[in-house]
Amino acid sequence: QVQLQESGPGLVKPSETLSLTCAVSGYSISSAYYWGWIRQPPGKGLEWIASIYGSGSTYYNPSLKSRVTISVDTSKNQFSLKLSSVTAADMAVYYCVRHPPAITVVTYWGQGTLVTVSS
């Protein structure tokens, strides 16, 4: 059973960098799928942020690309998100996800973690 679990600070100050990690269990992160991040501001819809293949190939949302870094650590079977220069607009529930490379349907989601941006 594939499981994804987000971790990281729940509170980030404006202008600082948001850092989240997703621990994957039940599947090797270096095999055959993309691993990504999707966020949802409170009461709003879903926004895809970025995805990374186990080998390191990446895709970024152009609207966030200048501030986002996604990386994978195969030794720990986890992947990470860094979002720099955060503002109140970055406050959201952040989900880590898994999707296939060809048909990007999200079949596995983490439970989500709320990140608040406030001084």
Added chain:
Amino acid sequence: DIQLTQSPSFLSASVGDRVTITCRASQGISSFLAWYQQKPGKAPKLLIYEASTLQSGVPSRFSGRGSGTDFTLTISSLQPEDFATYYCQQLNTYPLTFGGGTKVEIK
């Protein structure tokens, strides 16, 4: 980017009703569309992918149709556990994009 427009954004219905939600893409995406259900405080759950393929374990009262730019999600007989928000997502190209959501509430 491919824009997805869902309608309606809000729907009030009764148990047993037949409900249809529409998702329109800003350009043709063949059958590369998925539907998700989200309940408050929970991650979205995949219902349908490739426009009409039911995900394993999803009740058969859910069905999807469409190709190109126009898609529908139908719940044939609304059940109490179906009251939730539904999102479409295009699977065709990056950036991955979602519709704005349709909230289905109890009448």
